[in-house]
Amino acid sequence: MKKSPKLDTLTSRPNLDYSKAAHGKYFDRMQRGTNIILLAPDFVATFPDSQSANEALRSL
Numbered sequence: 001m002k003k004s005p006k007l008d009t010l011t012s013r014p015n016l017d018y019s020k021a022a023h024g025k026y027f028d029r030m031q032r033g034t035n036i037i038l039l040a041p042d043f044v045a046t047f048p049d050s051q052s053a054n055e056a057l058r059s060l
Helices: 027-033 050-058
Strands: none
Touching: none
C-alpha cells in the first residue's frame, strides 16, 4: 500500500481573513466570569501546585 503524501500544514490551510477580528473581544467577559486567582511569583516556592494552595486556604 502506498502512503499518501504529507501535506505541508502551512500551505494546506485555507486563507484566513483576520481583517474583521477584534483584539480583546472577550476580555471583559473573561474577567467577570472566571474564578482564576493569580498569586505573586514568590508564592511558587511555598505553593508549587493547586492542591497545596487549596489545603493552605482551607486550613485558615
